[in-house]
Amino acid sequence: MKTSNGVKTKNLETGYMGEAIAKKYLEDNGYRVVELNYRTKYAEIDLIAYDKDVLVFIEVRTKIGEQFGTPEETINKNKISRLIRNAEAYIAIKNCQKECRIDAFCVVLDKNRKVERRNHYKNITL
Amino acid sequence: MLIKVSSASNSGLQTIAIDVEINVAGKGLPAFEIIGLPNKAVDESRDRVKTAIINSHIQFPSRRITINLAPADIPKEGSFYDLPIAVGILASVVGYQLPEESLFFGELSLDGTLRHTRGALLLSLFAKEKGIKNIFVPKASANEAAIVKGVNVYPIESLNQLSSYFSGEIDLQPAKYIEAKDDWMNAQAEFDMAEILGQEQAKRAAEISASGGHNLFLVGTPGSGKTMLARALAGILPSLSEKESLEVTKIYSASGRIPPEGSLVKTRPFRAPHHTISRVGLIGGSTKPQPGEVSLSHRGILFLDEFSEFPRSVLEALRQPLEDGSLTISRSRERVTYPSRFVLIASANPCPCGYLHHPKKPCLCTSREVEKYRKRVSGPILDRIDLHIDVPVVDIKELAKDRRLKDELEPSAIIRGRVIRARETQKNRFFDDGIHTNAEMKNKHIKKHCPLSKEVRHLLQQAGMNFQLSARSYYKMIKVARTIADLDDSRDITVSHMAEALQYRPRVQERE
Numbered sequence: 001m002k003t004s005n006g007v008k009t010k011n012l013e014t015g016y017m018g019e020a021i022a023k024k025y026l027e028d029n030g031y032r033v034v035e036l037n038y039r040t041k042y043a044e045i046d047l048i049a050y051d052k053d054v055l056v057f058i059e060v061r062t063k064i065g066e067q068f069g070t071p072e073e074t075i076n077k078n079k080i081s082r083l084i085r086n087a088e089a090y091i092a093i094k095n096c097q098k099e100c101r102i103d104a105f106c107v108v109l110d111k112n113r114k115v116e117r118r119n120h121y122k123n124i125t126l
Numbered sequence: 127m128l129i130k131v132s133s134a135s136n137s138g139l140q141t142i143a144i145d146v147e148i149n150v151a152g153k154g155l156p157a158f159e160i161i162g163l164p165n166k167a168v169d170e171s172r173d174r175v176k177t178a179i180i181n182s183h184i185q186f187p188s189r190r191i192t193i194n195l196a197p198a199d200i201p202k203e204g205s206f207y208d209l210p211i212a213v214g215i216l217a218s219v220v221g222y223q224l225p226e227e228s229l230f231f232g233e234l235s236l237d238g239t240l241r242h243t244r245g246a247l248l249l250s251l252f253a254k255e256k257g258i259k260n261i262f263v264p265k266a267s268a269n270e271a272a273i274v275k276g277v278n279v280y281p282i283e284s285l286n287q288l289s290s291y292f293s294g295e296i297d298l299q300p301a302k303y304i305e306a307k308d309d310w311m312n313a314q315a316e317f318d319m320a321e322i323l324g325q326e327q328a329k330r331a332a333e334i335s336a337s338g339g340h341n342l343f344l345v346g347t348p349g350s351g352k353t354m355l356a357r358a359l360a361g362i363l364p365s366l367s368e369k370e371s372l373e374v375t376k377i378y379s380a381s382g383r384i385p386p387e388g389s390l391v392k393t394r395p396f397r398a399p400h401h402t403i404s405r406v407g408l409i410g411g412s413t414k415p416q417p418g419e420v421s422l423s424h425r426g427i428l429f430l431d432e433f434s435e436f437p438r439s440v441l442e443a444l445r446q447p448l449e450d451g452s453l454t455i456s457r458s459r460e461r462v463t464y465p466s467r468f469v470l471i472a473s474a475n476p477c478p479c480g481y482l483h484h485p486k487k488p489c490l491c492t493s494r495e496v497e498k499y500r501k502r503v504s505g506p507i508l509d510r511i512d513l514h515i516d517v518p519v520v521d522i523k524e525l526a527k528d529r530r531l532k533d534e535l536e537p538s539a540i541i542r543g544r545v546i547r548a549r550e551t552q553k554n555r556f557f558d559d560g561i562h563t564n565a566e567m568k569n570k571h572i573k574k575h576c577p578l579s580k581e582v583r584h585l586l587q588q589a590g591m592n593f594q595l596s597a598r599s600y601y602k603m604i605k606v607a608r609t610i611a612d613l614d615d616s617r618d619i620t621v622s623h624m625a626e627a628l629q630y631r632p633r634v635q636e637r638e
Contacts, residue, residue, distance in 0.1 A: 087155055091155075096153075097153055098153060099152065100153070100154060100156075101156050101188060102155060125155060125156055125157065126158060126176075126186075126188055
């Protein structure tokens with residue numbers, strides 16, 4: 001990757017901020033978070049939580065300002081198939097026999113890192 | 127939970143049973159998959175079904191849904207799997223008890239209503255054949271399916287309606303059986319025979335053609351009224367019988383040509399394709415063989431105007447359907463047989479400039495050009511046409527007398543009366559032969575129904591030798607003579623009948 005180290009770190013920070021916001025929001029809404037940044041062989045799952053009895057995999061997308069595109073736009077077909085593959089890997093490793101689903105959580109921050117909007121999209125794979 | 131819903135798929139005019147198996151799994155990531163060789167239209171049914179269910183205010187299950195279309199090795203196409211898939215999903219979510227011995231068939235609209243779907247008649251016939259009691263079809267297709275007796279056709283408007291029926295909230299009445307009553311309509315013709323001035327011989331040939339189902343070839347100069355005559359011919363045809371109507375409706379249903387709310391096809395088809403038609407367009411074809419113009423004009427008229435302008439390869443393809451009355455389209459994946467018992471009406475100019483043998487205008491073509499023009503239509507095709515007739519130029523003086531003459535000319539309705547009587551005679555004659563018209567007679571029928579007296583046989587032999595008639599033409603002459611005798615209400619073919627028939631012999635082989 002050509003980006004300088006500084007920029008990359010900044011993006012990572014933004015990401016962690018978004019994940020923290022998502023975690024807090026979900027816990028406030030009765031979700032039981034079980035994993036944060038779970039690493040499988042392929043990639044990372046941002047958040048894994050229980051919504052009552054349903055195991056939910058949450059992909060968090062964070063952006064500062066929307067002038068270069070919305071976070072929703074970054075979840076394309078390719079990304080979704082990767083999410084499904086990751087989730088299936090997790091299910092296989094943990095031998096999970098429960099109902100599952102994949103959610104997306106989009107956070108937009110303003111220049112001062114304040115939350116401009118956050119949206120929870122349930123069940124994005126169906 | 128596993129649900130099985132029955133449906134059926136049409137391939138040509140054949141129908142095979144398809145089981146739609148729906149499994150809604152209790153674990154795993156939510157997904158919606160269709161397996162069993164679906165094509166694009168079937169695969170897209172996922173989005174239609176999903177949206178239709180959501181728009182019917184029914185919760186779409188966020189579970190792993192797998193649809194299997196069995197038998198899994200036959201490629202599936204078409205949009206009619208929407209309804210069985212949706213019904214299966216509803217049944218597994220809401221837990222309806224689906225009625226037994228039922229077929230489901232129909233395309234969904236995004237708002238949950240059902241759209242007119244092609245092939246409903248074939249489904250209904252299939253249900254009857256297999257003894258299946260109920261079929262559920264879109265309301266717009268119910269009239270088409272309801273012409274089959276003994277099958278309960280349930281017209282479905284929307285998923286909501288069907289869902290309330292399953293849960294017992296409302297009662298559904300099957301569509302009323304549509305009886306093939308005698309309200310057959312005569313084909314609407316553009317022109318009446320009374321509008322055509324002069325051309326008495328051509329009109330007579332048209333009458334013979336309509337009576338016996340004989341193919342007709344009209345040759346004449348431009349503007350002499352060939353096209354008008356052919357179009358007027360549609361108006362003197364008898365109406366379809368119940369059996370014929372069903373045959374025609376089957377073809378039209380299979381190819382999706384019956385309009386929404388439409389039912390039996392009641393008029394004889396009249397098809398007039400342009401001469402730029404492709405071979406597949408005329409004969410039928412494509413990977414999923416579709417009927418061509420020859421099948422769409424089954425039991426009706428196929429009018430090929432400017433016959434010699436058609437590409438030769440297209441015309442040659444007509445040989446088999448002309449002779450057999452049906453044709454089999456073979457492709458690597460499928461073989462489909464469509465009936466094609468039509469009356470061919472062809473018209474052409476005698477030469478490229480069009481004025482050969484014109485009494486006043488000189489023909490500008492060289493003899494080589496004329497020869498070349500004639501050769502565009504091959505002998506084998508012309509040999510299969512029973513009636514050949516020259517349409518002469520109409521005298522301008524005759525046209526000027528128009529007003530007075532018009533009342534004396536026979537209108538189509540009277541000619542049709544004679545045609546119907548002749549057809550009646552044929553119907554009685556071929557009662558147990560399985561054919562309808564004189565033109566369909568095979569050699570064994572000719573032996574049985576057309577005994578020739580010694581004089582007639584002698585005349586035919588003489589003519590055969592003089593005009594170098596082929597064996598096929600020889601028999602065609604007998605068939606035409608039989609029709610002329612029928613028009614004359616005569617039991618036997620007399621010398622005058624045969625003499626008239628011989629006037630319509632093929633003339634191409636005769637050199638001038």
